[in-house]
Amino acid sequence: MENKLRELRKNKDWSQAELAEVLGVSRQTINTIENGKYDPSLPFAFKISKLFDQKIEDIFIPDEE
Amino acid sequence: MGDLTTKEKANKKKYLWEFWPPMIVYMVWVFIVPEILKVAGDGWWTVPLTLSQIIPLIFVARAMIRFIDRCDELMKFVYMKSAVVSLVVIIFVCMGYGFLEFRGYPTVPLFIIGTLVIPVYFVCAFVIRKKLDGK
Numbered sequence: 001m002e003n004k005l006r007e008l009r010k011n012k013d014w015s016q017a018e019l020a021e022v023l024g025v026s027r028q029t030i031n032t033i034e035n036g037k038y039d040p041s042l043p044f045a046f047k048i049s050k051l052f053d054q055k056i057e058d059i060f061i062p063d064e065e
Numbered sequence: 066m067g068d069l070t071t072k073e074k075a076n077k078k079k080y081l082w083e084f085w086p087p088m089i090v091y092m093v094w095v096f097i098v099p100e101i102l103k104v105a106g107d108g109w110w111t112v113p114l115t116l117s118q119i120i121p122l123i124f125v126a127r128a129m130i131r132f133i134d135r136c137d138e139l140m141k142f143v144y145m146k147s148a149v150v151s152l153v154v155i156i157f158v159c160m161g162y163g164f165l166e167f168r169g170y171p172t173v174p175l176f177i178i179g180t181l182v183i184p185v186y187f188v189c190a191f192v193i194r195k196k197l198d199g200k
Contacts, residue, residue, distance in 0.1 A: 025070070026073055028140075029138070029139040038139055
């Protein structure tokens with residue numbers, strides 16, 4: 001699944017560590033999500049969408065079947 | 066390790082406080098019990114005394130489980146996957162050596178298997194984390 005997390009984070013001028021601090025997760029979690037290596041759980045995706053004030057489907061784009 | 070978040074630092078600190086006291090008790094007790102057993106004879110109480118070495122390890126395991134419970138979802142995923150992979154590795158190693166024992170290799174005590182799980186688990190966790198980190 002692709003996502004726009006890196007783009008949204010950079011728009012806020014945050015480092016991965018800063019975003020991790022705000023979301024209460026590890027920096028590695030942010031890094032793996034940004035690189036598409038890990039898809040977050042639904043509650044965590046909601047937390048991200050709330051933080052950036054965007055809809056989940058505007059941040060996370062599912063792969064085409 | 067230098068870029069741990071506040072939550073991770075607090076989690077790690079709590080883990081160390083929960084992990085080390087029972088581990089120190091274990092490391093002391095594991096040397097005391099054999100000395101007592103040497104002079105104890107064959108009393109029924111030597112069985113619970115021998116098994117008492119496990120009690121501090123239960124608290125060590127509790128500290129580890131509570132640490133994983135406090136981790137974020139990616140770390141939980143890494144630790145769970147490491148547990149599954151290390152279990153599979155240990156099963157194959159045990160079965161492989163079991164077949165060799167039928168061929169005449171010396172019998173290995175069960176104690177070794179329990180000890181083997183720990184390094185295998187940490188190697189698995191390290192490899193899984195590295196794989197997730199790489200682009």
